[in-house]
Amino acid sequence: MEVEPRRKGKHFTQDERAKIEALHKAGLTHQAIADIIGCCRSAITRELKKGQVEHLDYKTWIVSKVYDAYAAQQTANYQKTAHSKGLKLGNNHAYAAALGECICMGYSPFAAIQKVKDTYGLTISKQTLYRYIKEGLIPNVTYKTLPVGHPKKRKGKVAEEKLMRSRNVLHRSIEQRPKYITLRNTFGHWEIDSIIGSSEGKKESCLVLTERMTRQEIVIKVADKTALSTVSAMRWLKRQLGKDFKLLFQTLTSDNGCEFADQAGLDALGLTTYYCHPQAPHERGGNENNNKLLRRYFPKGKSMKNKTQYDATMAQYFINGYPREMFGGRCSSDLFKEELERLPLKNRQKVYRFFSI
Template sequence: MRKFKQLTLNDRLKLEVLLKAKHKPKEIADILHVHISTIYREMKRGTFTALNSDLTTEERYSPDIADQKAKENLAAKGADIKIGNDHEFAERIEEIIINDGYSPAAALAKIRTEKLYNTDICVTTLYSYIDKGVFLNLTNAQLPVKRKEKRTYRKVTQKRASKGESIENRPNDIDTRNEFGHWEMDTVVGKQGVSKKSLLVLTERKTRKEIVILLKHHTAECVVRALNGLERKLGVKFREIFKSITVDNGSEFADYEGMEKSRRSNKKRTTIFYCHPYSSWERGSNENQNKLIRRHIPKGTNFDDKTQAEINHMTDWINNYPRRIFGYQSSEQLYNMEMQQAA
């Protein structure tokens, strides 16, 4: 993983030399140990039109211009701005949000763990700075999720007509999220009419730990096969980790017996609960986690081009993302604690 490094005037001087030597932005980023987007922003920041001796013009990069702009940007916003004199703090905030895809709240949590800066601001202040255009590169357009009002849901009392167990019969203890081992399961589909593959998404209700499996086909058979694969990896621990799984009424979850029955012993390995029709709010954890997936895989993406390795990389990002609901601990940290206690 590339370590973050703030650009100094000396770095900008090196950048000028490398550009004159015709190095590509990716090569320069590797040499300076920064993200490639930092190089593109620097090039834009320091570019000016130079007049040659033959009266022709050309675009050049000036390290002095870039450095001056970086220092003046925040200072020009006013003395009352807390980050006005801490340019490195401001640039680090930009880096985490733009390059790492963090929300403003998560970015502040991450920067506090690094303990490199004396400056500290609250989430409301950070949003205010972004709205007012305080940052040089960061705008509302770069935010992964826009702030919006909380949705309201209408409770549906219709019972499921199939043989599967209704969520109405799910023990109240599961609703409290106090017990580890109760999951929600959903699918995320690719480009309609194109993608044969889809994503099977499992979310543990207490820790929000995420497991994402790339399905070859969006079918009940492939869902059962994916759960069988998890059971093969976990062995007898599967029953302890997956005490229950709550799903919707999609056709891919129609085979409740196949999902519940162990391939090792033909005994029951978990309990499947079905939500009411049109009640996605009953799987609230899944809904929120799917928003994190969509940060990496927008709607309309063809999943047939994806590999499980790529999905694992995305899942690791989600599981290690600082979560406000957990005091900015990650789901991975909490999940590992639960597993240690159960050992």
């Protein structure tokens, strides 16, 4: 059978779909069908999946899914008609530009929609915005512009001996942490981590704390990534909050980094500190996800030498005011304030001023 080259991006015709059905029933592979039709294999795979219908074999009474050229053509006709009705975005160029500006500032598509939803009299869904980005309808935005790229491949299994060496057996294990903390429905339990910019400037570091329930973030610029600097930063935090520190901070959950090695020093502040299993960042999931947002201010590979506490505070405000899909578009600051209002704080104004509420 002759191969007829097809123009890239051309939709399948009704005759081509009939030919695909016949070749598929004959048992040809997707690649073989693609070579005959004159397209790429992925196009055939998508077409066969899109045109599937349920077929009942009256001899065996077994229901199976098969490709039907007529059903596929009907689906294509419907999609073409629906698309011809026009874009929901319409000619609202200001709305598109506002979405693009938010995304370029580091907001995700969902967060960008939440940021501008009350300004332009129009709201689109997250899925629609992703489609518009793919079609090039959002100014200055492509998939490469989005803050979160493709997930990295999982690393190979780490040897058990290496994991045991990376953990201090004298530390209080997360296995000892009360189970109710895992549910994230009680306030005052924090995760802690630190980030660096580049290997050359690894002495320059930021200490980051994330409240497990509300995802509220505190970012403190520290002199270096050491246990002494970590305990000093937590002492400074306790002085800022005064007697209300104990109401706001009940437990800490950290990894096994050297900067958190002084368990006794942290416990002395009234904080019960628990340590995650080695190579288990998911046990501090809120902390890790907030670090992705923080990296928009402190990119990997760039030194923090010239960064100050002001930069850390601005990043903190950005994260705490970020619309969260998990909270229905609300931000961490809103939820955190609600929890503060439930607490019998001794100096409420001082606490509110510290968190800029």
